[in-house]
Every structure is written in C-alpha cells, then in structure tokens.
Amino acid sequence: MNELSMVYGMGLAALLFLLGFIGVVIRRNTLFVLMCLEIMINAAGLAFIVAGARWSSPDGNTMFILIIAVAAAEAAIGLGLLLQLQKRFRTIDIDAASEMHG
Amino acid sequence: MPIGDVLPEISVLVSAVVLLLAASFMRQQDHWRLAIGALASLFAAAVLCALQLGEPARLTFAGVWALDGASIWARLLILATTAICVALTPEWLRSDRRHGEYYAMLLLAALGAMLLAGAADLLQLVMAVLLSSVTGYTLAAYHRAWPLSVEAGMKYFLVGALTNTLLMIGVTLLFGLFGSTDYAQIAKAATGAPQIMALIGLTLVVVGVAFKLAAVPAHTWMPDVSEGAPPPAAAFLTVAPKIGAAIALARLVTIFPADVVAWRPLVATLAVATMTIGNLGALGQSDVRRLLGWSSISQSGYALMAVTAVGLNAQAIPALLFFLGAYAAANLAAFAAVTQLRGRTNLADYRGLATARPGIAAVLVVSFLSLVGIPPLGGFVGKLALFVTTIEAGYAWLAVIAVINTVVSLVYYLRVLGPVYFGDLDGPVPVLGGWAQKALYLATLLTIGLGILAEPLWSELGRVMLLP
Numbered sequence: 001m002n003e004l005s006m007v008y009g010m011g012l013a014a015l016l017f018l019l020g021f022i023g024v025v026i027r028r029n030t031l032f033v034l035m036c037l038e039i040m041i042n043a044a045g046l047a048f049i050v051a052g053a054r055w056s057s058p059d060g061n062t063m064f065i066l067i068i069a070v071a072a073a074e075a076a077i078g079l080g081l082l083l084q085l086q087k088r089f090r091t092i093d094i095d096a097a098s099e100m101h102g
Numbered sequence: 103m104p105i106g107d108v109l110p111e112i113s114v115l116v117s118a119v120v121l122l123l124a125a126s127f128m129r130q131q132d133h134w135r136l137a138i139g140a141l142a143s144l145f146a147a148a149v150l151c152a153l154q155l156g157e158p159a160r161l162t163f164a165g166v167w168a169l170d171g172a173s174i175w176a177r178l179l180i181l182a183t184t185a186i187c188v189a190l191t192p193e194w195l196r197s198d199r200r201h202g203e204y205y206a207m208l209l210l211a212a213l214g215a216m217l218l219a220g221a222a223d224l225l226q227l228v229m230a231v232l233l234s235s236v237t238g239y240t241l242a243a244y245h246r247a248w249p250l251s252v253e254a255g256m257k258y259f260l261v262g263a264l265t266n267t268l269l270m271i272g273v274t275l276l277f278g279l280f281g282s283t284d285y286a287q288i289a290k291a292a293t294g295a296p297q298i299m300a301l302i303g304l305t306l307v308v309v310g311v312a313f314k315l316a317a318v319p320a321h322t323w324m325p326d327v328s329e330g331a332p333p334p335a336a337a338f339l340t341v342a343p344k345i346g347a348a349i350a351l352a353r354l355v356t357i358f359p360a361d362v363v364a365w366r367p368l369v370a371t372l373a374v375a376t377m378t379i380g381n382l383g384a385l386g387q388s389d390v391r392r393l394l395g396w397s398s399i400s401q402s403g404y405a406l407m408a409v410t411a412v413g414l415n416a417q418a419i420p421a422l423l424f425f426l427g428a429y430a431a432a433n434l435a436a437f438a439a440v441t442q443l444r445g446r447t448n449l450a451d452y453r454g455l456a457t458a459r460p461g462i463a464a465v466l467v468v469s470f471l472s473l474v475g476i477p478p479l480g481g482f483v484g485k486l487a488l489f490v491t492t493i494e495a496g497y498a499w500l501a502v503i504a505v506i507n508t509v510v511s512l513v514y515y516l517r518v519l520g521p522v523y524f525g526d527l528d529g530p531v532p533v534l535g536g537w538a539q540k541a542l543y544l545a546t547l548l549t550i551g552l553g554i555l556a557e558p559l560w561s562e563l564g565r566v567m568l569l570p
Binding site: 010017034037041043044047048050051054057063070073074077078082088089094098099100 | 225228229243254264277282392
C-alpha cells in the first residue's frame with residue numbers, strides 16, 4: 001500500500017473515532033452511547049487493517065477479526081445492562097442512574 | 103510451545119465451563135456444592151502454577167506468554183484471592199436463582215486477570231483486559247433486581263468500554279509504528295522510533311491498563327462498584343484484576359527505552375495523581391464500602407511507584423509483588439468483614455460494633471492498619487519495600503508524597519474505627535456466618551502472617567525476574 005492511501009485510511013479511522021467519541025460524550029440515551037462505542041471500536045479495526053497493510057502483514061486482519069468478536073461480546077453485555085437499566089429505572093437516560101455519588 | 107506452559111489457565115477455563123454446565127442441571131438448593139468444585143479447581147490450578155516455579159524463566163507460545171517469576175507469583179496470588187472470594191459467596195447468594203453461574207463467571211474473571219499477568223504481546227494484553235472486563239461488568243451487576251447494582255454495572259461498563267477502545271487505538275498505533283505486537287520485537291524496533299507517536303500510543307495503552315488498575319484517569323468506576331456490587335464480587339473486583347494489571351503494566355513499559363519514550367515521568371505522574379485523588383475522595387466518605395473503594399484507588403497509586411522504578415532497581419518487582427500480596431490480604435479481610443456483616447455500609451451503622459461483634463471489629467482494625475502500613479502487619483513490609491525501592495531508584499520526591507498520603511489515609515481509616523470502638527450500639531448486628539466467617543479469618547491470618555513471615559518470603563521473591 002502506498003503512503004497516500006494509508007493517509008486516507010488512517011484519516012477515515014480518525015474521523016470515525018472522533019465521531020464515536022463525540023457521540024459518547026454528548027449523547028444521554030444509553031442506546032446511542034452503545035452505538036457510538038461500536039463506531040469507535042470499528043475505527044480501531046479499520047486502523048488495524050491499514051497498519052497491517054503498511055507492514056504487508058496478515059496481523060492486521062487477524063486483529064480485525066478478533067476485535068469484531070470482542071466488540072460483539074461487549075455489545076451483548078452492554079445491551080443486557082441496558083435492559084436491566086430500563087427495568088429498574090424506567091428510562092435509558094444515562095443520567096437517571098446516578099443514585100451513588102461522592 | 104508445550105501445552106504444559108498454560109496448564110493452570112486451561113484447568114481454570116475447563117472448570118469454569120464444567121461449573122456453568124453443572125449449574126444449569128442442578129437444583130438451586132444444591133448450588134453451594136459448586137463452591138467446593140470451584141475451590142478444588144483453584145487449588146489444582148495453584149499446584150500446577152507452583153510447579154512452574156522450578157522451571158527457568160522463558161517466553162513461550164512464540165513469545166506471547168511470559169513464564170517468569172513475576173507472572174507465576176502474580177497468578178498464584180490471583181488464584182488465592184479468587185479462592186477467598188469463592189468462600190465468601192455461598193451464604194451471600196443462597197437465595198439467588200443464578201447462584202451456581204456466579205462461580206463460573208468468577209473463574210473466568212480470574213482467568214482474565216491471570217492472562218494479564220503473563221501477557222507478553224499487545225494482542226494478548228487486549229484479550230486479557232477484555233476478558234477480565236466483560237466478566238467484571240456481569241459480576242458488578244449480579245444483583246440485577248437491585249438498582250444500585252445495575253447502576254454500578256452500567257457505570258463500570260461505560261468507563262470500561264471507552265478505555266478498552268482507547269487501548270485498542272493505542273495498540274493500533276504501536277503496531278503501525280513498529281510492525282509487530284510482540285514485546286521483544288517492539289523493544290528492538292523502539293530505539294529508533296518517532297518519539298512523540300510512540301509516547302501517544304503507549305499513553306493510550308497505559309490508560310487502558312489503568313482502567314483495570316483503577317488508576318487515574320480511569321478510576322471513576324471503583325467507588326461505585328465497591329458500593330453497588332455484591333460485596334463478595336466487590337472484594338474480587340478491587341483486588342484480582344489489579345494484581346494482573348500491575349504486572350502487565352510493569353512488563354509493558356520496560357520494553358521502551360526510557361530515554362527514547364519518556365514513560366517514567368508519565369507513570370510517576372499517574373502514581374501521584376492516583377494516590378492523592380484516592381485519599382481525598384476517601385476523606386469525606388460516610389459510606390464504608392465507598393470509602394474502601396477510594397482507599398483501593400490510593401493503594402493503586404502506591405503500586406504505580408514500583409512500576410516507575412522498574413528497570414532502575416532490581417528490587418522493584420519483588421517490592422511490587424509483596425505490596426500487592428499484602429494489599430490483597432488486607433483488602434479481602436476488610437470486604438470479608440463487610441460481607442460477614444451482611445453488607446452494612448453506612449458509617450453510622452458501625453457504631454458500637456466492638457461490643458456486639460468483637461471478632462469482626464478486630465479484623466477491621468487489623469486490615470485497616472495493614473492498609474495504612476503499621477508494623478508488624480503485611481502492609482508495613484509492603485510499603486517499606488516500595489518506599490526504599492523508589493528512593494534507591496532516584497525518585498525520593500515520589501516517596502515523600504507517598505508518605506504524606508499515607509499519613510492522610512490514617513485519618514479516614516480511624517474515622518471508621520472510632521465509632522466501632524467508642525460508639526453506642528443500637529440494634530442487633532446480624533452476621534452471615536458459615537464459609538464467609540472462615541474466609542474472613544483466613545484473610546486476617548494472611549495479613550498478619552505476611553508481616554511475620556516477611557523475611558523468608560522476601561528472599562524467595564528476590565530471585566524473581568521480569569521478561570522480556
């Protein structure tokens with residue numbers, strides 16, 4: 001892969017990451033926060049593929065598959081927690097669950 | 103790559119699966135028997151792990167897995183911690199419908215922490231952090247009918263998911279720079295690297311590991327988890343992942359030459375911030391479990407001092423291991439006392455505890471004094487070793503700040519012990535009894551024993567190596 005397309009690839013990954021990050025910070029709806037986290041993880045996956053292509057090594061693709069699996073596991077737990085949040089607090093607003101502080 | 107090198111891990115994994123299957127076919131009333139199974143499998147794994155002590159330190163599985171003194175001792179410590187946490191559980195979850203599954207989840211979380219301690223490859227590090235995280239979220243939210251537990255799980259999850267993503271980005275950066283995820287390969291390539299990019303990548307990875315260590319900037323989950331999670335799970339989550347993460351961090355940072363990538367100032371800053379913020383957070387607490395969470399953060403800060411000194415002083419890793427052992431024993435004793443008291447957490451409810459339950463009050467005294475570092479308890483030897491190591495490594499200012507923090511920490515521990523001994527008792531003090539009580543006294547004995555038997559242990563730990 002030549003230098004130019006690598007810059008594009010990394011640029012896209014950075015953009016996706018930023019998009020996800022902003023979403024995590026400003027969104028209050030837990031479902032959207034989970035989606036934004038997925039976008040961030042996918043940005044990391046894309047960056048892995050670009051980095052793997054730079055070194056012409058299959059490691060990048062291996063890691064991408066791994067990250068997809070990991071993201072799925074994490075999303076499953078996140079959605080499970082989301083369901084419980086909805087059951088206990090009757091809302092999925094992140095700020096609702098703040099009985100503990102200090 | 104002889105399969106025998108990961109036998110302890112395989113045995114933990116297999117028994118977790120067996121326990122999960124058994125839990126689905128057994129009657130709920132019989133689920134406590136699975137605790138015996140979990141203890142037996144942890145013992146077997148510990149024996150397999152101890153057998154590795156005699157072998158020479160080496161990297162196996164194509165350099166992914168480190169089999170050195172640091173990893174073996176840390177894994178033994180994690181197994182012992184998990185065993186005490188298993189023993190705390192049967193009475194606590196007696197009426198829970200999913201009692202049996204808890205042990206499977208606990209073993210998988212322990213497996214994640216063990217993998218952290220041996221990780222010698224960035225990919226292995228990611229896997230270990232994630233395994234110990236996803237199981238941790240479940241453990242924290244195990245009382246799903248109780249809003250505080252769900253809230254603790256959700257907060258833990260949100261901080262965790264964010265820092266895990268940062269960890270992955272950091273790993274990507276390092277992989278992109280050096281073309282390998284293997285620690286030994288990175289160490290070779292790191293000498294001529296663009297410094298600033300390598301430092302950014304390393305910082306992101308350190309943030310990811312700091313989440314497991316409950317160190318600044320990813321410490322915010324710890325007080326919530328220790329307050330909201332079931333106390334046996336909180337006991338585990340405040341100790342086991344930390345042991346793995348501290349060793350993983352020490353192993354990770356040492357591959358970078360300190361003059362090319364300035365990681366020592368980074369870790370030292372995190373250490374100061376972590377111990378200070380932890381102590382300040384604990385000062386005003388009127389909730390004992392939350393107080394223990396904040397104190398646990400400050401203890402991570404002390405552990406980071408040893409990581410700062412790794413590579414400058416050969417005693418840094420032995421000191422770190424001893425400190426972690428003493429911290430684990432004392433913190434488990436404290437959480438065991440809370441569990442034994444059926445999870446009572448409001449400071450006002452601890453008034454006059456010494457009249458009603460002198461045994462538990464004595465345990466609280468021993469564990470808190472060990473956390474402060476009063477001789478002759480284990481925590482004293484651990485902290486002394488840390489301070490001496492840090493000063494000899496040329497970071498005297500760091501040791502001074504740690505000493506000031508230790509003095510401050512005495513205040514909030516005494517704020518709990520004062521009412522326990524000088525308050526007036528109101529109402530009966532029900533306890534859990536049974537296994538939890540035995541675990542409570544075992545952890546206390548370990549706290550005292552580590553202090554008394556410090557010398558032979560120290561000479562044994564002195565030979566410990568850290569690869570690569």
